Amino acid sequence: MLMNDSLTNHLRERLLYEGLCEVGFSRVDQTVPPDLSRYHYAVTLMYRLSDAVVDEIDDSPTYAYFQHYRAANALLDRCALIACELLRREGAAAYPIAASQSVHDRGDRYTGIYQHKSAAVAAGLGWIGKSALFVSPVHGPRVRLATVLTSRELPCQLLPMESRCGDCTLCVTACPSGAILGRNYVRGMAREEIFDAEKCSQHMKKAFGHIGRGAVCGICMRVCPYGRKNNS
Numbered sequence: 352m353l354m355n356d357s358l359t360n361h362l363r364e365r366l367l368y369e370g371l372c373e374v375g376f377s378r379v380d381q382t383v384p385p386d387l388s389r390y391h392y393a394v395t396l397m398y399r400l401s402d403a404v405v406d407e408i409d410d411s412p413t414y415a416y417f418q419h420y421r422a423a424n425a426l427l428d429r430c431a432l433i434a435c436e437l438l439r440r441e442g443a444a445a446y447p448i449a450a451s452q453s454v455h456d457r458g459d460r461y462t463g464i465y466q467h468k469s470a471a472v473a474a475g476l477g478w479i480g481k482s483a484l485f486v487s488p489v490h491g492p493r494v495r496l497a498t499v500l501t502s503r504e505l506p507c508q509l510l511p512m513e514s515r516c517g518d519c520t521l522c523v524t525a526c527p528s529g530a531i532l533g534r535n536y537v538r539g540m541a542r543e544e545i546f547d548a549e550k551c552s553q554h555m556k557k558a559f560g561h562i563g564r565g566a567v568c569g570i571c572m573r574v575c576p577y578g579r580k581n582n583s
């Protein structure tokens with residue numbers, strides 16, 4: 352059996368080889384359904400979206416972005432299966448959380464069974480932006496995320512990052528639906544205090560349903576200065 356540090360190195364190297372840009376580790380600190388309560392650690396999988404595709408987004412998403420979004424989710428789901436298998440070979444139980452799957456039986460129609468972005472913050476990989484998107488200091492919000500829960504203890508002492516949004520309001524003014532309220536996220540805040548998920552979703556369905564079936568927009572992601580090549 353690999354030592355914990357060797358296992359995290361092994362997972363990271365293999366998943367970066369598969370095409371991910373970052374892999375992080377954290378303790379489970381969210382409420383999970385009772386049947387997932389045996390998993391105390393989380394592996395965060397991060398894929399960097401294509402700048403060429405994201406930069407084409409202007410005042411609406413593009414067909415290319417919608418396809419790229421789905422392909423990125425498929426790669427993340429595949430990488431989650433690989434991580435599960437690597438953990439299984441080490442004798443650990445592991446459970447993949449889909450890159451993009453809302454569940455409608457938990458009171459909040461816009462959330463999954465485990466919050467990828469909160470796990471990514473707990474892993475020290477970035478913060479929650481005013482847009483309610485996860486923002487990496489390196490890649491900005493131009494990423495997609497997935498998570499694997501595991502029973503295997505993993506070393507994860509990194510401190511969560513505080514918001515680096517500062518006085519920036521680019522996503523607030525660019526959002527066509529008024530969903531971004533303009534507040535800096537502080538740990539422990541409810542999403543509703545910074546972001547109106549209903550407004551965002553309704554706008555995507557109404558304005559962009561013909562492009563991305565109401566599932567994508569991307570404007571707030573595209574305008575964020577973090578992760579842009581020229582940072583402008």
Ligand code: SF4
Nearest residue numbers: 526528551568570571
């Ligand atoms: S995805 Fe579009 S509508 Fe939703 S918050 Fe971002 S910019 Fe606004």
Ligand code: SF4
Nearest residue numbers: 480481516519522575
């Ligand atoms: S555009 Fe500005 S305010 Fe919005 S998430 Fe990015 S840094 Fe934060």
